Amino acid sequence: MIDKQYLIFDWYSENKRNLPWRSVKDPYYIWLSEIILQQTKVDQGLPYYLKFIKCYPNVKSLAAADLESVLKLWQGLGYYSRARNLHSAAKQVMTDFGGVFPDNYDSLLSLKGVGEYTAAAVSSFAYGEAKAVVDGNVFRVLSRLFKIATPINSTKGKKEFTILANEILDKSQPGEHNQAMMELGALVCKPKSPQCEICPVQGICLAFADKTQLDYPVKEKKLKVKVRHLNYLLFLDQNNNILIRKREGQGIWEGLYDFPCVETSESVDEVKEFEGVTLKNVFLDLEVKHILTHQKLMVKFWVHHKKDTPKTNGYMAIPIGDISNFPLPQLIVRYVNESSFFKR
């Protein structure tokens, strides 16, 4: 616990946001909120949290759900492995823990999708266990307060910051301490425009002392973005059926649905063939650029009218109006919303 820790507590009690998962002690709700908020801002995750607690009010109902229903509810939030792991962990709680949520850091770590951060968060918030959370906010706050230049995305940095975070942890109220540190990072000690003038610990911040706040935290590696050219095919037959497929295996959007797709190394002006079948009368419907964290997708949506839907392995025919019943990537949602072929 650092000297003048009370300044952060006082600030937190005055300025904390009123968030629904802060007023509960049920570990299921806290765990659910933490999974949703991984790499996700509160404003984006909040509506999903409300949907999930309404649809799955307890771990038993979540464990009993179909994975596809969970993915559908997760649609649009991204990092879909979180939804798959969420569902898997709920079943783990039922089978491995007799339906009772694990009540300590080490047991929580055994759940799919629960790493060091989430185990510390749930164990400290729900059970008062003295484990410090180390998330993006904590990295930033600590690196500035103590002017620590070790890259936060290195193994050494993770170790160093975790040790420091646990050293300054207020063991008498670890949950409040953890929330206060994160809230300070989210509302005041922000990445680009830190509000140092209103910061409660401005007086003990080493970076503020020499105006180097923006030099922290230090990160190494910049990620490389891969450019891909995707050509989606809308096979539309006379009965208004289309072909879709479930994305399997590893890669983006695992478990979600999209259309038959031809990937090319460069942009193309026509699509003449699909899986060995020669195509005629393929028309370009829509062209979009879709940005993901690691990929820049240059996408063309092509339409092909046929009398009958082709029988192709791995694809299923559905009425075009049923498309929205399936969990879809935002790219496909975007197309469905913009293309005239999906208007009633």
Place this chain on the structure above:
DNA sequence: AACACGGGGCC
């Protein structure tokens, strides 16, 4: 240790 994994908001 390096990399894959979404989507949205801010500057």
Place this chain on the structure above:
DNA sequence: GGCCCAGTGTT
């Protein structure tokens, strides 16, 4: 256009 977000799992 780059960076970041209540990170985790895989290789």
